[in-house]
Amino acid sequence: MDIITAPSYEAMSEAAANQIIDLVKLNPHSVLGLATGGTPTKMYELLIKDHLAHHTSYKNVTSFNLDEYAGLKKDHPNSYFSYMNQTLFMHLDIQQQHTFIPNGIAESLEKECARYDQLLQDMGPIDLQVLGLGENGHIGFNEPGTSFESETHIVRLTESTRHANARFFGSMDEVPTHAVTMGIKSIMKAKEILLLVSGKNKKNALERLLDGPVSEDFPASILKKHPKVKIIADKSAYSRTNIIA
Numbered sequence: 001m002d003i004i005t006a007p008s009y010e011a012m013s014e015a016a017a018n019q020i021i022d023l024v025k026l027n028p029h030s031v032l033g034l035a036t037g038g039t040p041t042k043m044y045e046l047l048i049k050d051h052l053a054h055h056t057s058y059k060n061v062t063s064f065n066l067d068e069y070a071g072l073k074k075d076h077p078n079s080y081f082s083y084m085n086q087t088l089f090m091h092l093d094i095q096q097q098h099t100f101i102p103n104g105i106a107e108s109l110e111k112e113c114a115r116y117d118q119l120l121q122d123m124g125p126i127d128l129q130v131l132g133l134g135e136n137g138h139i140g141f142n143e144p145g146t147s148f149e150s151e152t153h154i155v156r157l158t159e160s161t162r163h164a165n166a167r168f169f170g171s172m173d174e175v176p177t178h179a180v181t182m183g184i185k186s187i188m189k190a191k192e193i194l195l196l197v198s199g200k201n202k203k204n205a206l207e208r209l210l211d212g213p214v215s216e217d218f219p220a221s222i223l224k225k226h227p228k229v230k231i232i233a234d235k236s237a238y239s240r241t242n243i244i245a
């Protein structure tokens, strides 16, 4: 794993956006794995800015999102479908039919998981997977204890994850209890992984990732086994090195 420290959240986001822009310019048919949450929002803003200023085109790009809450309609303001549309897709020339997000209101979530795995198999592998890091080490919605062999599956969210995400909802009661997420095995199939870590509340998780053992108790630790992982952390999340992005 390579780790780069950026002096600020903005610099971290810029380094991440540049990596995506370079990839899409090099291969306009790239398959991107995308994350939601607070961490990548600035990166998405910078992708839009670049698209408007320099016309980087996404019309042949395919994207797969990591996860979606179970039980939220697509047009719910807190669904990851809404998040992706508003934060990124509607501002780019990406084709909606090339953007994939698990359907959290499918009649059978089990069948939805199988459908998503099939799509990943048919259209993958993902060229670049963007990840955020949960305070408890989750990646996607793969909570501690998830099998490293997992593919897309339904998860019961931990109280700590629901609590961390309650800031996006009116109250804790409104935060869904379950989600559909790409599994660890699916994430590990990506050719390249970009893990973004920002803020002091992620400091312990990042230290545990770097110093701790590879264990299902801490899902992100599996990234140590991937051949091509870059971590970009801002200074408040990691201050051990002075390599600047």
Ligand SMILES: O=P(O)(O)OC[C@H]1O[C@](O)(CO)[C@@H](O)[C@@H]1O
Pocket (backbone or CB within 6 Å): 035, 036, 037, 038, 039, 040, 067, 131, 132, 133, 134, 140, 141, 161, 165
């Ligand atoms: O970027 P945040 O909001 O801290 O979230 C970290 C991770 O947690 C999730 O929001 C899932 O809980 C991921 O989508 C994200 O990558």
